[in-house]
Amino acid sequence: MSSHSNYNPTNPVEKWFDERLPLIRFSKEHLMDFPTPKNINYWWTFGAVLAIMLVMQIVTGIILAMHYVPNIEMAFDSVEHIRRNVNYGRIIQGTHAVGASMFFFAVYIHMFRGLYYGSYKAPREILWILGVIIFLLMMATSFMGYVLPWGQMSFWGATVITNVFSAIPLVGNTILEFLVGGFVVDNPTLNRFFSLHYLLPFIIAAVVALHIWALHVPGNGNPTGVEVKSSADTVPFHPYYTMKDLFVIVVFFIPFAWFVFFAPDILGHADNYIRANPFITPAKIVPEWYLLPFYAMLRAVDFDLLFINAKLGGVIVMFGSILILMVLPWLDRSKTRSGNFRPMFRPFFWLFVLNFMMLMYLGAQAAEGIYVILSKVGTAYYFGYFLIILPILARIETPKPLPNSISESILDKYEAKALKQEKMRGEGNSEIQGKGGK
């Protein structure tokens, strides 16, 4: 890591400490002085939101674990006990449950920002791949967390999703039995899911540390996609971005609080207020909203292909839809990072966003009629975007000319603004004159 520190300890204690463990120096370098491009916009603030959300989930989760009982006879009632009898329990539990949704909302914005601005391109491939790993870990964590209240959706969600692994040839059933700790989802499943649900967030935190490390080697990208050329292009992270991020975090907390305090159950499914019952299947088994696009892709494959049966095909497609993100830096070979300078890329990107939302909608619908066809079209576009459209665009697209530097692009922006204002003033004058003439 390059050094950006202007930390000069003056007091002898600080000096003594700095020579032995330069913790303050490190913090100053990376949390305060770190040079950050001047021009990054609000889409870049979601990294900070996500860091706060992770802390939020860990803190509320640790408190919940003090009162929760991972036993199939008592799990449901212990969650109700938290809601009813623990001081502020309804709010802590609500914050954790709604927090999962807000966490995913923020991570989707963060990822789509990366997709639009080409944040995955050299030299940030490792940074991007670490992000995909975090996303995978988040999905596993949230899925296992949803099982813990041991309601109907918990139980049946666990049954459907663990069953997915049985599609793997030869070892599928062994994996399934290993995952659920028996032949069916039961007490051992709940015990291991609780254990893992407690463990994974700390692994996420560790990967986040690597993610930030990998960010601080090349530094932040920016909306122009042009790398930082001189110190004129940057400002220190503190106070410029600490305060901007904090502003967004507070704004982000407003809808968060809205759900927690006024509608804590609206993002979940009512069936999870029914105790798990292995003998009654809910009319519709749906995962939480944030997993729906992937669930839709899993169900879209309802046909056998050569030696791959429909079930295995669905599993390959579902896991493939995330694993493909890992190789994205080598699929999109366009030299231009930012979508702002890629006129042909932009419509395909926005179509990809719409398509993702459509898949989310379809994941919640019954697998019948038009929904199945649309799911197939949506899945095809999802993969087509990465495997066909991006590689071809890299070859045929002529990007718009890039500015020479970040500062130049900022100056251009200000000049354009000034020109526009002048023009408007000019038009206003002529209009007044025109009226006078009449």
Add this chain to the structure above:
Amino acid sequence: MRNIFSALALSVILAIPLPAMAAPSGVPAELQKWSFAGIFGTYDTNQLQRGFQVFQEVCSVCHGADLIAFRNLTEAGGPEFPESQIKQLASEYYIIDPELEEGERPAILADLWPSPYATERETREANNGALPPDFSVLAKARYIPRKFPLNFYDMARAYQEGGADYIYNVLVNYEDEPPYGVEIGDVQQYNAFLGGGITMMSPLMDELVEYDDSTVPLTVEQYAKDVSAFMYWMADPHLVSRKTIGLNVLIFLSVFALLMYLVKRRIWAGVKH
């Protein structure tokens, strides 16, 4: 593997004769105006007290509420009965306690609402094979399905009362005879909201419960509304305090956000970006 599929198959078969599990397919729900709706909503204490009366005199004969303690009935934000009244009420119920010589004792405030039946088998035998669901969280376990984009509208107005609406609509839509061509079970009654038979016979009729307040009409609709509100309170007993804190949190966050915006603007004022 085979176990899972047989369990799945079995459960699908078992689920079919339970219309209350599936989304209702009958007449559309009539959504009610609830005092606890929206961000300023609070429970109407009088309504909860009336609802409790209906629950105690009618529903609790078959339905349990095993997460509710007698003390909850005295707590702020609920029916707020006087403590002495609930102590008296509790003492009329018996709690089974094998440690005691008599095998049972009168309930106290800290006790949970006693189940009307000792075992599931006993429950089913008394109810034509059906299992009357526990009331503790039932109002949260039922909902009125809302399609896109209505579900987003519900988020924007914090609509959480689907369960209360569901229960109300079940209670007021009983019909003596099923419409021509609709088959229902031998021990079932037709319910127009569910669009099928239900093993619980119509539990309410006009003037069934005597209210103290003579200005409140003694109709099925009124009973249904009161007991649905009471059941919603049972499922969400801290709603009032939560919403009160929530309003303060929203005000705090809005002011904090405004201040942070001004801070951010001030800091960036000298930098072209």
